[in-house]
Amino acid sequence: MTEDQTAEGDGEKRVGTRDIIEATGVEKWFGDFQALRGITMTVKEREVVVIMGPSGSGKSTFIRTINRLEEHDKGTIIVDGVELNNDLKNLEKIRSEVGMVFQQFNLFPHLTVERNITLALSHVRHLKKSDAKDMARRLLERVGIPEQVDKYPAQLSGGQQQRVAIARALAMQPKIMLFDEPTSALDPEMIHEVLDVMKELAETGMTMIVVTHEMGFAREAADRFMFFDEGLIVEEGTPEHFFTNPQEERTKLFLSQIL
């Protein structure tokens, strides 16, 4: 599926100049195991960064530190000008500015699709009920499933569920979207419908960090590419660089295995 997409290239998307995420020397331990061994990276506004790496390389752990689902042990993380640390008073406020999409969707199974989307709008954004519902409908239209508004998550296919999850995250109008292997739990025929939504989102200028192994998406939508291994960034560059001229042995080995 990656073959004829090179021609499209809207590579001239205007990436901003301001760093919206600045991570410096981020380290994280789980007991004796060091998952992150000093990650330093920045993400600019409207930039789409794709992270790849073998399992256990720390890529998921890293993006989870950006909205503080994991607390880092060393280093600094600054998100939109606010440093993440334990003194943080309004962690909820910062989290609501950073949307996240999970591998397992994590929709709320006891709530309808609409309520999944409006829950945080009502209780975090304090929107009026009718406004929240309008927003939910608009977003479901945007992700292509307006007719599912009154269903429960279990009644939807995996691809539809993940699109609802994206709509739910977008409802908060976040400045940054984090995707943690969004298509890994999907059947192959449903992957493209989720990737299409993500591509469209990238084109509208959303700042995104995407952990994925979908080469087609990386090639088409990514501005920058990072390769993680054993808690470190091994190699970093443009997608072009990765597909044509990877430098590190580990990167080459990994790419040869998944391509």
Place this chain on the structure above:
Amino acid sequence: MTVAGFQIPERRAAWRWARENLFDGPWNTALTIGMVAFIGAALYGIGTFVFVSAEWEVITANRQLFFIGSYPRDEAWRIWTVIYLLAGLGGLSWALWSRISPWLAGTIAIAMIPIFVFLADGDVAFLTLGSLAVFGGGYSLGKTPALSGRFNKTARTVVVFLWLASLPFSWVVLEGVPTRLWGGLLLTMMLTVFGITIAFPFGVLLALGRASTFPVIRIFCVGFIELIRGVPLVTILFMAFFLLPLMIEPERTILFGIPVTGVGMDTVVRALAGIVIFAAAYLAEIVRGGLQAVPRGQKEAGQALGLSTFHILGFIVLPQALRAVIPALVGQFISLFKDTSLVLVLGLTDLLGVARQVGAQPEFFGRQAETLLFIALIYWVIAFSMSRASQQLEKNLGVGER
């Protein structure tokens, strides 16, 4: 008979089934005959007792005692007030939550018939019919176009609050008569209903406390739960009886700045405290099981959206956790209902207490079997209704539809 063509093969099939399963070989044949003889003898014995030799007058003569104990007859209007209130709310709720199956209501109604047969004399029968009328009135009110249509949601909210308010209201109305005169089914139901509604929130709090990240709270909750679960209910009831007055000053207690006289001395309140403490510990463990069944990703999804811990608990984790453990929760409620019979040891005359009291009456000497059978029937009807109601609830909430 009419369509012989259907009857004969069916009967043959039944016979063949019996021959293959019940009479295949001498050992199974003997076993079948033995079991049939035993069941037959048991049914015959019980049947002759119930319909021939039993003297049910012991029940009809003491019907008031069974239902309300020594509650003075002049004050019976208090009980009827509560019954009418509950009947009205019940009818209204049935209409508003139209998913309650008529089958459930039918089962309960039919099971109640034998009890009402014993109850029915003069004004009581009249008042009972009146409560049915109020139930119907509530139902029709709930079915009016306004309440079943546009204002349905508002009406439901109001009714839920009315149910909550009806509890303290009932207590206050009934307490016009000192609680030491409460007895029979009335006392059993008061202990059960108040026991469940007070113990449940405490159980949830204890379960949350046990999962807390604050060591002090966690240790306290674990300690409380393990301590209470390690002690028999009878012991806890005795402790509530003897220790509570030491902790709460008997004559005058200050509650929220209001002096309340004599609360600490009230035996029913003490018994209720014991039951609540006991049930809360068990409920906490059940709820903990439910909390563990909710995947971690649910909490994380809530956090990622910027929801507060409180909202995550109330909107995401608890609804799923409680839904997962409805059968176990209702099992614990049924247990609590039956365990209230232990208040006998504190000298309270609940339903079982009345049965013992009646058995000691000289004119009905030796009629214990009738009284025990009768109260067993009442216990069973209520426990069975609770069990059916729980199944209905599970169905309505779509448990298992993940």
